[in-house]
Amino acid sequence: MLIHGLTGCEDSTYVRRAAQFHLLRGRKALRLNLRGAKPSRAMATGHYHAGPVQDIQDVLDGLGEDEARHGAFLVGFSLGGNSPLVS
DSSP states (O other): OEEOOTTOOTTSHHHHHHHHHHHTTTOOOOEEOOTTSGGGTTTSSSOOOSOOHHHHHHHHHTOOHHHHTTOOOOEEOGGGGGSTTTO
16 A cells, blocks of 8 residues: 655655556555545545544455455555554
């Protein structure tokens, strides 16, 4: 799971390049937006920050059996790396 930094989103160049790096090595890559970042800004209340760890935990809990079978790793950039689940 790739989590963007401040002012970023799932479509940020560094997130797309990191996803490509892992995909080329046969891994799956999930590009996660923090609540209220870019595309979800209009639907979310408040501003995004690294604190809502429940959002990240919910995504991990929602992984299918195929995705969770071999475990998962989180990669956070800048703000995304400050989440207690990532650091």
